Amino acid sequence: xxxSRRIEPRTxxxxxxxxxxxxxxxxxxxxxxxxxxxxxxxxPIDTPALEYAEILLGKGGSETDKQLFRFEDHGGRDxxxxxxxxxxxxxxxxxxxxxLGMPFKRYHVGTVWRGEKPQRGRYREFLQxxxxxxxxxxxxxxxxxxxxxxxxxARLGFERFTLRLNHRGLLNGLLEGVGLAESAGAVxxxxxxxxxxxxxxxxxxxxxxxxxxxxxxxxxxxxxxxxGPVAEILPRVEAGLSVPGAAGAxxxxxxxxxxxxxxxxxxxxxxxxxxxxxxxxxxxTVFETFLDDLPAIGSVCSGGRYxxxxxxxxxxxxxxVGASLGVDRLLAAMEExxxxxxxxxxxxxxxxxxxAERAGDYLALASQLRGxxxxxxxxxxxxxxxxxxxxxxxxxHRFAIVIGxxxxxxxxxxxxxxxxxxxxxxxxxxxxxxxxxxxxxx
Amino acid sequence: xxxSRRIEPRTxxxxxxxxxxxxxxxxxxxxxxxxxxxxxxxxPIDTPALEYAEILLGKGGSETDKQLFRFEDHGGRDxxxxxxxxxxxxxxxxxxxxxLGMPFKRYHVGTVWRGEKPQRGRYREFLQxxxxxxxxxxxxxxxxxxxxxxxxxARLGFERFTLRLNHRGLLNGLLEGVGLAESAGAVxxxxxxxxxxxxxxxxxxxxxxxxxxxxxxxxxxxxxxxxGPVAEILPRVEAGLSVPGAAGAxxxxxxxxxxxxxxxxxxxxxxxxxxxxxxxxxxxTVFETFLDDLPAIGSVCSGGRYxxxxxxxxxxxxxxVGASLGVDRLLAAMEExxxxxxxxxxxxxxxxxxxAERAGDYLALASQLRGxxxxxxxxxxxxxxxxxxxxxxxxxHRFAIVIGxxxxxxxxxxxxxxxxxxxxxxxxxxxxxxxxxxxxxx
Numbered sequence: 001x002x003x004s005r006r007i008e009p010r011t012x013x014x015x016x017x018x019x020x021x022x023x024x025x026x027x028x029x030x031x032x033x034x035x036x037x038x039x040x041x042x043x044p045i046d047t048p049a050l051e052y053a054e055i056l057l058g059k060g061g062s063e064t065d066k067q068l069f070r071f072e073d074h075g076g077r078d079x080x081x082x083x084x085x086x087x088x089x090x091x092x093x094x095x096x097x098x099x100l101g102m103p104f105k106r107y108h109v110g111t112v113w114r115g116e117k118p119q120r121g122r123y124r125e126f127l128q129x130x131x132x133x134x135x136x137x138x139x140x141x142x143x144x145x146x147x148x149x150x151x152x153x154a155r156l157g158f159e160r161f162t163l164r165l166n167h168r169g170l171l172n173g174l175l176e177g178v179g180l181a182e183s184a185g186a187v188x189x190x191x192x193x194x195x196x197x198x199x200x201x202x203x204x205x206x207x208x209x210x211x212x213x214x215x216x217x218x219x220x221x222x223x224x225x226x227x228g229p230v231a232e233i234l235p236r237v238e239a240g241l242s243v244p245g246a247a248g249a250x251x252x253x254x255x256x257x258x259x260x261x262x263x264x265x266x267x268x269x270x271x272x273x274x275x276x277x278x279x280x281x282x283x284x285t286v287f288e289t290f291l292d293d294l295p296a297i298g299s300v301c302s303g304g305r306y307x308x309x310x311x312x313x314x315x316x317x318x319x320x321v322g323a324s325l326g327v328d329r330l331l332a333a334m335e336e337x338x339x340x341x342x343x344x345x346x347x348x349x350x351x352x353x354x355x356a357e358r359a360g361d362y363l364a365l366a367s368q369l370r371g372x373x374x375x376x377x378x379x380x381x382x383x384x385x386x387x388x389x390x391x392x393x394x395x396x397h398r399f400a401i402v403i404g405x406x407x408x409x410x411x412x413x414x415x416x417x418x419x420x421x422x423x424x425x426x427x428x429x430x431x432x433x434x435x436x437x438x439x440x441x442x
Numbered sequence: 443x444x445x446s447r448r449i450e451p452r453t454x455x456x457x458x459x460x461x462x463x464x465x466x467x468x469x470x471x472x473x474x475x476x477x478x479x480x481x482x483x484x485x486p487i488d489t490p491a492l493e494y495a496e497i498l499l500g501k502g503g504s505e506t507d508k509q510l511f512r513f514e515d516h517g518g519r520d521x522x523x524x525x526x527x528x529x530x531x532x533x534x535x536x537x538x539x540x541x542l543g544m545p546f547k548r549y550h551v552g553t554v555w556r557g558e559k560p561q562r563g564r565y566r567e568f569l570q571x572x573x574x575x576x577x578x579x580x581x582x583x584x585x586x587x588x589x590x591x592x593x594x595x596a597r598l599g600f601e602r603f604t605l606r607l608n609h610r611g612l613l614n615g616l617l618e619g620v621g622l623a624e625s626a627g628a629v630x631x632x633x634x635x636x637x638x639x640x641x642x643x644x645x646x647x648x649x650x651x652x653x654x655x656x657x658x659x660x661x662x663x664x665x666x667x668x669x670g671p672v673a674e675i676l677p678r679v680e681a682g683l684s685v686p687g688a689a690g691a692x693x694x695x696x697x698x699x700x701x702x703x704x705x706x707x708x709x710x711x712x713x714x715x716x717x718x719x720x721x722x723x724x725x726x727t728v729f730e731t732f733l734d735d736l737p738a739i740g741s742v743c744s745g746g747r748y749x750x751x752x753x754x755x756x757x758x759x760x761x762x763v764g765a766s767l768g769v770d771r772l773l774a775a776m777e778e779x780x781x782x783x784x785x786x787x788x789x790x791x792x793x794x795x796x797x798a799e800r801a802g803d804y805l806a807l808a809s810q811l812r813g814x815x816x817x818x819x820x821x822x823x824x825x826x827x828x829x830x831x832x833x834x835x836x837x838x839h840r841f842a843i844v845i846g847x848x849x850x851x852x853x854x855x856x857x858x859x860x861x862x863x864x865x866x867x868x869x870x871x872x873x874x875x876x877x878x879x880x881x882x883x884x
Contacts, residue, residue, distance in 0.1 A: 007500055009537040009755040011490055012521060017534055019541060020485035020548065027476075027486055034469075039812050041789040041819025041837075043462035044469055048453055048567055049491065049523075049553060050511070058449055069492070071513030074557040079454060081491075092459055095451035099461065101836055103822055106462065111491060111553075115516040125490055138822035140801055147809070261802030262809040313451040347483040359582055360703030367589070367704040370481050377483025380545055380580035394543055395483075 014115075014124035025331055025340045029156065030109055030129060033325055036151045037107040037131050040144060045106045047088040049113075053078040055091050058312040067114040081113040085130045085324075093134055094313035102135030102318075121332065132322025134309060139251045142285045142305055142321050143258035149289055149301045149323055150264050156330065157339040160292035161300075163264075164272040165230065167252050167285050168304075171273070173245015174237060178219045186210035191224055191276040224274040230256035233271040251285060283307040287323055294333050300326045343396030347375035348439055350397035350418070352389065354404050356382035361408065365401075365428070372432035374439075392418060399435060403428075456557075456566035463838075467773055467782045471598065472551055472571060475767055478593045479549040479573050482586060487548045489530040491555075495520040497533050500754040509556040523555040527572045527766075528751075535576055536755035544577030544760075563774065574764025576751060581693045584727045584747055584763050585700035591731055591743045591765055592706050598772065599781040602734035603742075604710055605701075607672065608717035609694050609727050610746075615687015616679060616715070620661045628652035633666055633718040666716040672698035675713040693727060725749040729765055736775050742768045785838030789817035790881055792839035792860070794831065796846050798824035803850065807843075807870070814874035816881075834860060841877060845870075 011017060018026060034044070053070050057080075070080040082088050085108045093100065109129045118124060131148060133141040146163050153161050175184050190205040199221050206217040226233050230252055238249050252271060259269055275286050284305030291300060303323025310318050334340040351366055353359060359382075366376045377397065379388045385402065392400050402414040413431055415424045426434055453459060460468060476486070495512050499522075512522040524530050527550045535546065551571045560566060573590060575583040588605050595603050617626050632647040641663050648659040668675050672694055680691050694713060701711055717728050726747030733742060745765025752760050776782040793808055795801060801824075808818045819839065821830045827844065834842050844856040855873055857866045868876055 005754075006756070007496055007754055009497070009533045009752075010494070011537075012492055012494060012515070012519065013517065015490035015492060017490070017538065018486075018488035019538060020487055023486040023488055026488075038788040039817040041787060041792075041817070043787055044460075044465040045462060046460035046465055046468075048457035048459070050454055050457060050555070050567065052452070052454060054449055055451070069513075069515065071511075073454070073511065075455065077454065091451045095453075096459065096461060101833065103833075105819070113492070125492065133822065136822040140795070140805070140820070141822040143805065144820070144822070147805075151812075258802055258805050262805045310451075312447075312449055315448070345483060345485055346480040350483075353582070360700055363582070363585065363589075363700050363704045370593075375481040375483070377547070378582070378586070380575065380578040380583040380586070391543065391545075 012124075014118035016123055016125075021342055021344045022331075024343065024346060025334065026127070026327065028340065029325075029327055029330055029334070030127070032155050033129050033152050034107065034109065036148055036155060039151075040105070040148055042105045042107040042131050042133075042148075045089075045092060045108055046110065047082070047085075047092050047108070049081055049111065050079050051082055051088065051091070053080045055313075056080045056082060056087055058087060058090075064114065067116050069113050069115055082110075083112050083114045085110055085112065085128045089130070089132060089134075090310035090318075091313055093318060094310040094316070097314065097316060097318075103141070104134045105132070106134070107131040121328065123328075127327050129325040129327050130322060132309075132320050134318050134320035137319050139254040139285075140258060142251065143255045143262070145285075145303060145321050145323050146255065146259055146269070146287060147262055147264065149287065149303075149325075150259075150268065152301070152325065153289065156334065158291060158333075158337075161268065162290050162292060163259075163269050164227075164275055164288045164290060164299075165252060165255065165269065165285060166272055166275040167248035168283050169244045169248030170237070170241075170252065171248075171276070173241040173248060174223055174273070175220070176242050176245065177240055178216050178223075180210060180212055180216055180220070183210040183212075187212070187220060188276040191220070191274060194224060194274050194276075227270055227272045227274065229266060230269065230271040233273070237273070248284070255285065277302065278304055281306060285321065291333055291337075294336060297329050297333055298326075300329045300333060302326070341396075345377065345395040345397055347377040347395075348398040349374050349376040349435060350388075350392035350395070350400045351376055351378045352385055352392075352400060352402055353379045353382045354385060354388075354402060355408065358403075358408060362403070365403075369432050369435070372436065374432065374435055389416075389418075398439070401431065454566075456560035458565055458567075463784055463786045464773075466785065466788060467776065468569070468769065470782065471767075471769055471772055471776070472569070474597050475571050475594050476549065476551065478590055478597060481593075482547070482590055484547045484549040484573050484575075484590075487531075487534060487550055488552065489524070489527075489534050489550070491523055491553065492521050493524055493530065493533070495522045497755075498522045498524060498529055500529060500532075506556065509558050511555050511557055524552075525554055525556045527552055527554065527570045531572070531574060531576075532752035532760075533755055535760060536752040536758070539756065539758060539760075545583070546576045547574070548576070549573040563770065565770075569769050571767040571769050572764060574751075574762050576760050576762040579761050581696040581727075582700060584693065585697045585704070587727075587745060587763050587765050588697065588701055588711070588729060589704055589706065591729065591745075591767075592701075592710065594743070594767065595731065598776065600733060600775075600779075604712055604732050604734060605706075606669075606712050606714040606717055606730045606732060606741075607694060607697065607727060608714055609690035610725050611686045611690030612679070612683075612694065613690075613715065613718070615683040615690060616665055617662070618684050618687065619682055620658050620665075622652060622654055622658055622662070625652040625654075629654070629662060630718040633662070633716060636666060636716050636718075669712055669714045669716065671708060672711065672713040675715070679715070690726070697727065719744065720746055723748060727763065733775055733779075736778060739771050739775055740768075742771045742775060744768070783838075787819065787837040787839055789819040789837075790840040791816050791818040791877060792830075792834035792837070792842045793818055793820045794827055794834075794842060794844055795821045795824050796827060796830075796844060797850065800845075800850060804845070807845075811874055811877070814878065816874065816877055831858075831860075840881070843873065 186209045203217045206212040282304035286304040288299035289301040305321040400416040645659045648654040724746030728746040730741035731743040747763040842858040
């Protein structure tokens with residue numbers, strides 16, 4: 001084809017390709033999350049990427065609406081690409097509730113699209129990895145949400161991290177105590193900016209937007225500084241709480257006790273009265289998860305409890321609790337902390353095609369090793385051994401098994417440890433067991 | 443919310459939700475495929491769902507172009523949703539070839555969209571699960587492609603299936619022998635309809651569209667009836683083949699020998715000279731895979747070899763070979779053959795919340811069982827035991843572990859086998875081991 005007819009290979013602004021090493025890391029995170037979700041009884045669902053725009057815009061007026069990838073389809077329908085997995089969940093549960101039965105515990109791993117301004121580390125297409133328990137008000141479900149987060153992070157190799165809890169009811173109760181119950185929305189919007197803009201700006205906003213007096217603003221900021229073990233903080237704020245405020249405090253106390261019973265180290269759970277996220281959404285417990293060594297990366301898993309998931313689509317009242325794993329943040333953190341392999345292959349064993357006429361024998365050996373549970377990549381062309389081994393070095397295989405004419409005759413093989421260990425010569429009948437033993441040890 | 447403001451929960455025509463049992467089955471198929479792909483050294487990639495329309499329309503003029511979901515994005519760009527994973531692969535390899543190195547073995551599991559007329563079992567959104575080896579002409583790579591297909595089907599539980607091979611070069615050579623080399627395209631298009639319209643219609647089309655005489659049409663149909671073991675069929679057609687035709691025959695003979703060496707039963711591999719699919723695309727080997735018990739379902743995994751993947755995007759010549767798993771067809775077949783569980787949960791163990799004040803103890807037990815490798819769903823509300831057990835029956839858990847006040851005191855538990863086996867009473871310290879033993883045996 002003439003160069004003039006060639007099309008420049010490129011991706012859209014704000015979109016990206018995943019190369020193999022990045023994709024292997026992503027699959028590791030998602031597989032780990034799915035495995036934990038399943039172990040708690042969550043089940044997978046999937047919903048279409050495209051939905052009627054009216055479904056996606058259901059609540060109306062939010063920032064995400066402007067970011068919707070929206071168009072007219074072949075049938076003249078007004079459609080859009082989903083921008084989160086929560087609205088599709090609400091639509092799904094409303095549509096299928098009789099088949100599902102309650103409680104309903106689902107996970108959903110899916111791509112979402114938002115036409116926002118691309119920034120470093122933020123894309124217009126990204127993967128979400130959510131789990132929710134619908135149809136129960138039980139604080140046990142809140143505790144399980146935190147347990148799932150804890151287990152996913154632990155299995156990914158994180159050791160120093162903290163679950164921060166708060167409760168919308170408790171916060172409302174505290175604002176009542178200060179005399180600002182009426183402007184709770186404005187107060188929480190101001191507080192939500194605390195870590196970004198600092199207390200002075202927040203204090204000014206509390207006065208200008210929430211109608212707080214200087215002493216009220218000071219009292220709120222004072223409260224928002226409270227952070228520590230649930231059992232330490234609660235007694236300092238519980239006095240004089242209204243009924244809903246006290247219910248929030250009681251829920252937090254229950255959750256804290258449940259987490260301890262399930263074996264979560266108490267140092268990893270704190271009550272943080274400054275968390276004011278998800279204002280228009282969460283009505284009960286709110287969760288954030290911070291990595292102690294990388295606080296600036298933000299919360300890597302956030303969620304909370306809501307009163308009613310799907311009121312836009314059904315008259316059934318569906319309370320629930322859930323959270324969303326920040327896959328991109330977790331991957332960035334794992335790279336920074338060295339918790340993820342940079343390998344470009346999932347196959348531990350590389351088998352060079354050294355003697356061309358023996359192709360069938362190499363294939364037979366590769367099959368035999370795979371039958372024993374090993375992952376084996378066979379090079380397809382009889383190129384120079386050096387070329388083949390450089391390929392393996394670049395990919396990151398763990399071992400290369402070199403078998404030339406002599407080894408074929410002698411029934412042996414050379415096992416090269418590509419991570420720098422010692423090379424060995426082994427009888428081929430012992431190869432599978434020897435490799436499995438080395439891999440299990442490492 | 444008033445009913446009048448409520449939005450009807452519905453999906454777009456041609457789109458569908460996956461409920462948990464369907465999604466568990468799909469995850470099982472995809473996880474199995476990924477695991478096999480990885481065991482052969484294939485690595486995952488991902489590419490954006492949205493691409494510049496000019497990239498997707500690169501080749502131009504095909505049926506898929508009309509089916510493209512295409513629109514103008516926020517920045518006025520002409521964009522579309524990918525309709526396969528092959529064009530994105532071509533674009534990806536052209537764009538990143540220096541980072542990738544050759545050969546490059548990738549798999550890609552991703553959603554694609556086609557605005558075609560919805561039919562029974564055909565949707566406008568579906569999952570593709572492709573694997574390809576780029577950058578080698580070796581017949582070993584063709585054989586590995588067939589091996590991967592074979593291994594995926596075997597691991598999914600299929601026993602009676604057949605890989606059908608053909609070769610575009612051999613077909614061309616045979617047409618040369620009949621004197622119809624010039625109209626190969628028209629001949630193959632006619633042959634492609636054979637199983638649908640029968641030999642008489644194909645014969646008529648060969649004469650009207652490919653300019654064949656009655657005897658030429660008869661000779662072609664005669665050849666297309668040849669189907670059987672490669673080593674049986676090849677000798678009957680090899681005499682007098684042109685050089686490219688003989689090269690095709692030699693490649694098929696190599697592949698057949700490689701598959702035998704790798705342990706594929708010879709009964710599962712046939713040469714089928716009627717396969718004429720992918721005319722505008724495949725240039726060498728062509729693969730189809732049929733289930734012996736469900737031939738009408740069509741090929742469940744198809745693929746082939748191509749000369750040049752990405753000539754639209756790069757001057758680099760990139761030959762390759764690959765195949766695409768028909769996930770929806772496989773799922774339909776597995777359901778029909780009883781190879782897939784209809785369960786609505788991945789958790790084997792159900793733990794009713796029987797004594798409300800013991801919530802923490804149930805949580806602790808669930809954590810302990812998970813720590814032993816079991817999947818455990820704890821019911822979040824202390825409802826009547828019957829209600830909780832009906833929930834478990836519906837979901838399809840394997841066991842329910844009932845612990846009331848007496849059992850808590852005695853350190854025991856009742857193990858109910860929800861599949862109909864006998865109930866047992868066990869000391870709780872023995873529970874994990876007993877459950878694991880039963881599950882391993884089944």
